[in-house]
Amino acid sequence: MTMKMSIPILILFVFAQWAFAQPGGKPHKVTAYDYHDYTNSSIQQKTFNTYYGDFVVDEVWTFDRTVPGQVVRTEISILEGSDPPQYVCRINKFLSTTSAFLWTHNNSCNPFYDPPLVTRTREYDPPIPVSTNAMIPGVAWGNGAVMSQMSYPDQMQLPDNFYVDKNEVLGVENVSVPAGNFTGCLKIHRLRSVSGAPYTRIDWICPDMGLVKRIQGGSRMMELIDVTFTP
Numbered sequence: 001m002t003m004k005m006s007i008p009i010l011i012l013f014v015f016a017q018w019a020f021a022q023p024g025g026k027p028h029k030v031t032a033y034d035y036h037d038y039t040n041s042s043i044q045q046k047t048f049n050t051y052y053g054d055f056v057v058d059e060v061w062t063f064d065r066t067v068p069g070q071v072v073r074t075e076i077s078i079l080e081g082s083d084p085p086q087y088v089c090r091i092n093k094f095l096s097t098t099s100a101f102l103w104t105h106n107n108s109c110n111p112f113y114d115p116p117l118v119t120r121t122r123e124y125d126p127p128i129p130v131s132t133n134a135m136i137p138g139v140a141w142g143n144g145a146v147m148s149q150m151s152y153p154d155q156m157q158l159p160d161n162f163y164v165d166k167n168e169v170l171g172v173e174n175v176s177v178p179a180g181n182f183t184g185c186l187k188i189h190r191l192r193s194v195s196g197a198p199y200t201r202i203d204w205i206c207p208d209m210g211l212v213k214r215i216q217g218g219s220r221m222m223e224l225i226d227v228t229f230t231p
Helices: 004-019
Strands: 043-052 055-064 070-080 084-094 100-110 115-132 144-151 162-177 178-193 196-206 208-214 220-229
Touching: 043 208, 070 162, 084 115, 115 162, 162 196, 162 208
Parallel strands: none
Antiparallel strands: 043 055, 043 220, 055 070, 070 084, 084 100, 100 115, 115 144, 144 162, 162 178, 178 196, 196 208, 208 220
16 A cells, blocks of 8 residues: 555544544543442432422432342422422332433322332333433433333223433533532433423432432422431
């Protein structure tokens, strides 16, 4: 091969490496950390204040990781502004893999049982990727999933629906909430809809802590106020 031919080929090779570089590769990589830390950590419970205009709602998340590779998050909210007070209870199941954190179930529950009693089951097929190992500013992911099963304890089946979950990392920020100051947090824009009813969220996901702040639809804001770790 002549020198005249080898120079253009070398230039093409270098350009191809740059053009087809994987997200997160040099020189675009930001400060990296394991986005699965908080799902596999010793965090046992997280408490949020959720603001709906003039109302403040206490929201408590507890985590169960007894099954390897699976995280069960139970969320209980007390709507004290209602008369009488109402409770919202959800049990979300996630699958933690080496490349992504997948949402598999979103179940309603009755909080007046210990443990809370599931009253409706919704399964996502395929699972929804909540986070991935390639989350850097400018990277988007997610599409739609069919809710293959939505049933009640009496086994009544509802028609399949389509769930949309699209996400984009907007940047890396420091965040201050009542629970403390957190650095290097990912600011993530999420667009979600269930059979055509869309809503947006901005989440701040921090190293070793996960979600610390959320703004949804301009009318709801969550802030982390307390964290409990397993002994």
